[in-house]
Amino acid sequence: MQVHLIDGTYELFRHFYALPGAKNAGGHEVAAARGVVGSLIGLLEAGATHVAVATDRVIESFRNELWPGYKDGSGIDPLLFAQFSLVEESLEAAGFVVWPMVEHEADDALASGAAMAAADERVERVFICTPDKDLSQCVRGERIVQLDRRQRTVRDEAGVVEKFGVPPAAIPDWLALVGDSADGFPGLPGFGAKTAAALLARYGRIEEIPADGADWDADVRGAERLAATLVEHRDEALLFRRLATLVTDAPVSRSVDELEWRGPGSGFDVVAGVLDAPELARRAEARAAALALR
Numbered sequence: 001m002q003v004h005l006i007d008g009t010y011e012l013f014r015h016f017y018a019l020p021g022a023k024n025a026g027g028h029e030v031a032a033a034r035g036v037v038g039s040l041i042g043l044l045e046a047g048a049t050h051v052a053v054a055t056d057r058v059i060e061s062f063r064n065e066l067w068p069g070y071k072d073g074s075g076i077d078p079l080l081f082a083q084f085s086l087v088e089e090s091l092e093a094a095g096f097v098v099w100p101m102v103e104h105e106a107d108d109a110l111a112s113g114a115a116m117a118a119a120d121e122r123v124e125r126v127f128i129c130t131p132d133k134d135l136s137q138c139v140r141g142e143r144i145v146q147l148d149r150r151q152r153t154v155r156d157e158a159g160v161v162e163k164f165g166v167p168p169a170a171i172p173d174w175l176a177l178v179g180d181s182a183d184g185f186p187g188l189p190g191f192g193a194k195t196a197a198a199l200l201a202r203y204g205r206i207e208e209i210p211a212d213g214a215d216w217d218a219d220v221r222g223a224e225r226l227a228a229t230l231v232e233h234r235d236e237a238l239l240f241r242r243l244a245t246l247v248t249d250a251p252v253s254r255s256v257d258e259l260e261w262r263g264p265g266s267g268f269d270v271v272a273g274v275l276d277a278p279e280l281a282r283r284a285e286a287r288a289a290a291l292a293l294r
Helices: 008-018 031-045 083-093 106-118 133-138 157-164 168-178 193-203 223-232 234-244 268-274 278-292
Strands: 002-007 050-056 097-101 125-129 144-148 153-155
Touching: 002 008, 002 031, 002 106, 008 031, 008 050, 008 083, 008 106, 031 050, 031 083, 031 278, 050 083, 050 106, 083 097, 083 268, 097 106, 106 125, 106 133, 133 144, 133 157, 133 168, 153 157, 157 168, 168 193, 168 234, 223 234, 268 278
Parallel strands: 002 050, 002 125, 050 097, 125 144
Antiparallel strands: 144 153
8 A cells, every 4th residue: 555645735836837827707817726627537547545645734833932033924926825725635535544633734644644654554655745855754664755746756765865965863953953944934144055965964853063163073174163153053953943843742643544545525516516627527537537447
C-alpha cells in the first residue's frame, strides 16, 4: 500500500497562479479549485488508492501567538481566498478525505498523517506531495519521501541531505538560523544556508554549537562574529526552531484504511457543475468503475 498526502493549500495557490481565471455561470471564480480537483482525479487515474488532502481553513495558527510576524491571511488575493472553502467542499464531494486545519497548519496535518501512515506495517511508502522545505523534516529513509508533483521529482533522506546539507531531523534548526520568508520569520543575522548547514552537520542542534567561535570545528568565515550573534539571539533562534517544527498530533484520520478512495459522492455531479467541469464527474465515475472491476 502506498499513501499520498497532499498539501491542498499549496495546490490551490499553484493552480491559481498557473491557470487563467474562469468564472462559472453564477459569476464565481472557480479555476483554481477546478484545477486542484482535476489534478487529484489525475492522481487516482495514475494509480493512487489512499489519499488525504490537508488544507488551511484559515491561514493563521497557534504560531501567530508565538511570533507576531508569522504569516497570516493578509495580502491573499480575494479571488483566491474565496476558493478555500470551495476546494474543500469539492474534494470531499469527489470522495477524498480532507483534513481542514484551524488551530494547526496544513503542514502539521501532513506531518501527523505521515507519522500515522508510517506506523502501519502495511504501508510501503508515504508520499508527502509538496516541495515545501518544512516538510523535509518528515522524510525518513526511502519510506517517507517528498513528491514534487509539478517537477515529478522524489526527495528521500539522501536527497534532503544533498539539497540542504543536513539530515531531516536538523531541518527545523537550519530554518531557525537561515529564516523562512514564506512563514515570516527572519533567521539570525549573518547566517546563510551553507554556514548553517556546516555547523549543524557538525553539531546537530543549535544548543550544541559552541558559544566561542574559536572552538568551532568547522571552516566558517567570521566564526567569532557569528558565534557572538548566536549567543545574543539564542532565544530567538530557539523560538524560530519551534515555529519551524511541525507537530505530529494534529487532528487527522486514525487509520490509513480511512484514506482509501472509494468513489465520488452521490452529489459530485452537481459540484462538478458548479466548477463548470462536468467532465470531472465522468472521470471520477470511470475511475471508480475501473477499481470495482479489480
